[in-house]
Amino acid sequence: MVNKPARPTDSLIGNDSWNIQLDTKGRLKHFLTIEGLGSEILTNILDTAESFANVNEQSVKKVPILRGKTIVNLFFEASTRTRTTFELAAKRLSADILNINISTSATSKGETLLDTLQNLQAMLCDMFIVRHSDSGAAHFIASHVAPHISVINAGDGRHAHPTQAMLDMFTIRRNKGDFGQLRVAIVGDLLHSRVARSQIHALNTLNTGDVRVIAPKTLIPTGIEDMGVSVFNDLEAGIRDADVIIMLRLQKERMLGALLPSEAEYYSQYGLTEERLRAAKDDAIVMHPGPINRGVEIESRVADGVRSVILDQVTYGIAVRMAVMSMVLGREPEQPGGDVT
Ligand code: NCD
Numbered sequence: 001m002v003n004k005p006a007r008p009t010d011s012l013i014g015n016d017s018w019n020i021q022l023d024t025k026g027r028l029k030h031f032l033t034i035e036g037l038g039s040e041i042l043t044n045i046l047d048t049a050e051s052f053a054n055v056n057e058q059s060v061k062k063v064p065i066l067r068g069k070t071i072v073n074l075f076f077e078a079s080t081r082t083r084t085t086f087e088l089a090a091k092r093l094s095a096d097i098l099n100i101n102i103s104t105s106a107t108s109k110g111e112t113l114l115d116t117l118q119n120l121q122a123m124l125c126d127m128f129i130v131r132h133s134d135s136g137a138a139h140f141i142a143s144h145v146a147p148h149i150s151v152i153n154a155g156d157g158r159h160a161h162p163t164q165a166m167l168d169m170f171t172i173r174r175n176k177g178d179f180g181q182l183r184v185a186i187v188g189d190l191l192h193s194r195v196a197r198s199q200i201h202a203l204n205t206l207n208t209g210d211v212r213v214i215a216p217k218t219l220i221p222t223g224i225e226d227m228g229v230s231v232f233n234d235l236e237a238g239i240r241d242a243d244v245i246i247m248l249r250l251q252k253e254r255m256l257g258a259l260l261p262s263e264a265e266y267y268s269q270y271g272l273t274e275e276r277l278r279a280a281k282d283d284a285i286v287m288h289p290g291p292i293n294r295g296v297e298i299e300s301r302v303a304d305g306v307r308s309v310i311l312d313q314v315t316y317g318i319a320v321r322m323a324v325m326s327m328v329l330g331r332e333p334e335q336p337g338g339d340v341t
Pocket residue numbers: 081082155161164194195248249251289290291
């Protein structure tokens with residue numbers, strides 16, 4: 001029997017596109033969104049990442065799992081952490097990886113996305129890792145590639161960033177254990193954050209006790225309560241007794257019009273300072289997907305302080321991306337004719 005995931009209620013990209021990421025046996029073929037995935041798959045990613053975290057601590061940080069596979073990093077938007085940790089993850093799995101620089105590729109000469117893809121396919125690649133400013137870009141690519149190719153979404157517009165959410169879940173589980181007992185507060189530009197959307201889906205699927213979002217009204221998407229979170233406009237009330245605080249960057253590149261009076265005003269009300277952090281539990285951890293803007297959403301003393309796990313998130317990103325890539329590309333091939341069990 002195929003284990004069908006529950007139909008999600010929240011989507012920026014239309015009806016059934018969420019389920020193209022599973023093969024006929026319910027295994028991950030693409031990794032496009034957390035939406036629609038069950039807790040078994042998410043827990044499997046976290047458990048697999050634990051074993052790769054051990055590999056990353058050895059002096060020889062390499063395993064032969066994806067030897068002979070070719071992976072392409074296709075980044076249409078800026079990236080530091082995500083692109084490089086995907087590259088390191090691929091190398092540690094012994095795959096070959098190509099980095100396509102879009103600003104110097106034929107896209108800048110007017111080639112369409114589909115033509116670029118077809119050319120990369122003709123080079124016999126096995127996986128595309130895609131970052132794009134359009135919500136739904138990774139789904140579009142996944143529905144147009146040859147059947148043997150897998151696609152991983154490395155961030156599409158303000159829609160989803162599933163590997164970031166999973167490395168965040170890994171960081172939370174390592175530091176805090178069982179999600180059921182936790183109060184998690186996500187603070188900042190919820191309106192434009194693909195990271196927050198994916199985190200909320202993951203936290204819900206892993207049955208987190210209390211998920212809160214905190215921002216000025218202009219940065220809260222309409223209907224976010226339907227995702228099962230409680231909404232706060234006051235920072236100290238929102239982080240009160242929190243176990244985990246996740247800070248978000250103001251996504252100025254996605255803001256149309258003036259949503260905020262000024263960065264200084266924002267910092268005065270929503271910046272996480274040492275003083276404000278006292279409202280959370282004594283052992284609360286502070287997270288941020290990066291890049292951080294010091295003095296805009298977070299004080300340096302907090303970003304660099306003992307509660308911060310921001311650089312651990314980066315380290316764990318390698319193991320989590322190794323887990324996802326190995327699960328997606330390491331599947332036994334499907335039998336022609338589909339699932340027979
Ligand atoms: C995030 C992104 O690109 O969505 N960064 C990341 O992948 N580490 C968050 C951001 O840009 O603020």
